[in-house]
Amino acid sequence: MTETRDLNKPEGSPDVEASGVIPSRRNFLKFGVSGIAAATVSTWIPDSVVAAQLTTEVIDDEGAPGAGERRIQLTVNGQLHKLNVPANAILLDVLRDRLQLTGTKKGCDHGQCGACTLLVNGIAINSCLSIAMQHDGDSITTIEGLSQGDDLHPVQEAFWDHDAYQCGYCTSGQIMSAVALLNDPNIGTDDDSVKEAMSGNICRCGAYKNILAAIQSARGKMGGTV
Amino acid sequence: MRTFDYARAQSPAQAVSSHAASGQPFYLAGGTTLLDLVKLDVMQPDRLVDINHLTLKHIEPLADGRVRIGALVSNTELASHPLIRERYTVLSQAILAGASTQLRNKATTGGNVMQRVRCNYFRDGVSPCNKRQPGSGCAAIGGHNRSVHAVLGTSEHCIATHPSDMCVAMAAIGAQVTVQGPSGVREIAFSDFHMLPGQTPWVEHALQPHELITHVTLDAPLANSRSAYLKLRDRESYQFALASSAVIVVMDGQRITDARIALGGVGTKPWRALEAERALVGQKVDIALFNQVGERAMQGARAYEHNAFKISLGQQVVTRNLRDLTA
Numbered sequence: 001m002t003e004t005r006d007l008n009k010p011e012g013s014p015d016v017e018a019s020g021v022i023p024s025r026r027n028f029l030k031f032g033v034s035g036i037a038a039a040t041v042s043t044w045i046p047d048s049v050v051a052a053q054l055t056t057e058v059i060d061d062e063g064a065p066g067a068g069e070r071r072i073q074l075t076v077n078g079q080l081h082k083l084n085v086p087a088n089a090i091l092l093d094v095l096r097d098r099l100q101l102t103g104t105k106k107g108c109d110h111g112q113c114g115a116c117t118l119l120v121n122g123i124a125i126n127s128c129l130s131i132a133m134q135h136d137g138d139s140i141t142t143i144e145g146l147s148q149g150d151d152l153h154p155v156q157e158a159f160w161d162h163d164a165y166q167c168g169y170c171t172s173g174q175i176m177s178a179v180a181l182l183n184d185p186n187i188g189t190d191d192d193s194v195k196e197a198m199s200g201n202i203c204r205c206g207a208y209k210n211i212l213a214a215i216q217s218a219r220g221k222m223g224g225t226v
Numbered sequence: 227m228r229t230f231d232y233a234r235a236q237s238p239a240q241a242v243s244s245h246a247a248s249g250q251p252f253y254l255a256g257g258t259t260l261l262d263l264v265k266l267d268v269m270q271p272d273r274l275v276d277i278n279h280l281t282l283k284h285i286e287p288l289a290d291g292r293v294r295i296g297a298l299v300s301n302t303e304l305a306s307h308p309l310i311r312e313r314y315t316v317l318s319q320a321i322l323a324g325a326s327t328q329l330r331n332k333a334t335t336g337g338n339v340m341q342r343v344r345c346n347y348f349r350d351g352v353s354p355c356n357k358r359q360p361g362s363g364c365a366a367i368g369g370h371n372r373s374v375h376a377v378l379g380t381s382e383h384c385i386a387t388h389p390s391d392m393c394v395a396m397a398a399i400g401a402q403v404t405v406q407g408p409s410g411v412r413e414i415a416f417s418d419f420h421m422l423p424g425q426t427p428w429v430e431h432a433l434q435p436h437e438l439i440t441h442v443t444l445d446a447p448l449a450n451s452r453s454a455y456l457k458l459r460d461r462e463s464y465q466f467a468l469a470s471s472a473v474i475v476v477m478d479g480q481r482i483t484d485a486r487i488a489l490g491g492v493g494t495k496p497w498r499a500l501e502a503e504r505a506l507v508g509q510k511v512d513i514a515l516f517n518q519v520g521e522r523a524m525q526g527a528r529a530y531e532h533n534a535f536k537i538s539l540g541q542q543v544v545t546r547n548l549r550d551l552t553a
Binding site for chain 1: 227228229230231232234254256257258261262264265266274276278302306325326327328329331332463464
């Protein structure tokens, strides 16, 4: 068992306090670029992503973990990252602030809105309610990992075709939940079952009707097997 | 969010002992309650012991007809397991009636048993709340006490409902909670696990310091029974219960020969309605009887300013469930 020590965080660093992550690599000018670069590996069936693809390794931190930190490995969209994180670093914040994968959104930050939904080992979770250390060794698929270059995932394409968003803030979470449910044999294929399975993703613009239509349309395009 | 130490346990014994030197134990399983409340600074751990690597992820039928559930079995896995769907329909339905897909994927059996109340005065971090700050009072009494506040089992010190749906089904089925502590393993009857607020609302369960839930073992299902969970809420999905009922009945023709009834959304703990069950057993299916049973289930209820409707809603959620289940 490894144990982290007290963080001894310097005073007067509100960003660290707020997110639990030191935003040392944050660069707004690169907004979106790193997300595209990271999406070199993708899949239509997320839980096979890692097994099927060769992983490339990225060392995000060269040095040994600092006080209160721990070295973890996260495979994100097929890419292996090795990085040092403090115990209170939330998975969502690590992805956004350290790995620059800002496609996963922070909404309520309390597991109530679903904007931060992503897949861990193929299963949809709220990434705002996980510490990164919990996911040492896990395979994570974010919205950036769905498309293959310029080819959108069928669910992304269906959202586009059906105008299944307005402001777009909840959309990546909606799409990740949709991908998960289309691959889940325990969730019924009828509209009511889809609506129930999607109820953890709140859309304040009210695009629910089009979201449902998009998911059912993607189901058809994905071969009728899901 | 505050900082804390992190330790990863490889065995229940190690999890328990790793707390021995520190203060109040905080075991991290799914984290859907714990990390939410740490972010709000309502729970203030010095250290989290991550138990996710423990081998407590199995659902096993026992020779005596019971089913043993590992504490780390997710809510989704439990609800979708064939043994649970077939033998404990009410439990599968109750779990699926709670939270969202993402939360159920992550939330665990042990964690669901341990989830904290949803009272806003508990969560806001500043209002008087005897659970959060013993002796500070209860802002919910005389405050906004509509949706997540109880009419059964309340005290002048706390009126928050227990929020779990899963636990309501377990209360009806009957279960044993297996816990491991510094002095070994013991079992706690599910009905004794959650405490009424009484004079000490900050004491929420029967766990001793450092004890860790390792399993929940369901009683054998009643032979030839049928069961259902009915949940009434402000919206049809992803909402806590205003009133819910878990009902199990055994019928011989039109006569009810055995029954279990538990309620959610109305009590300060998962609420087993033993008197209501007694009123049902031996009787013939009849809507007038079901109305009486519903009233019996809510006997002793006390309304607060905004939740008086829960008394009749609680009656109806029992009556309707019985009517539909015996139809």
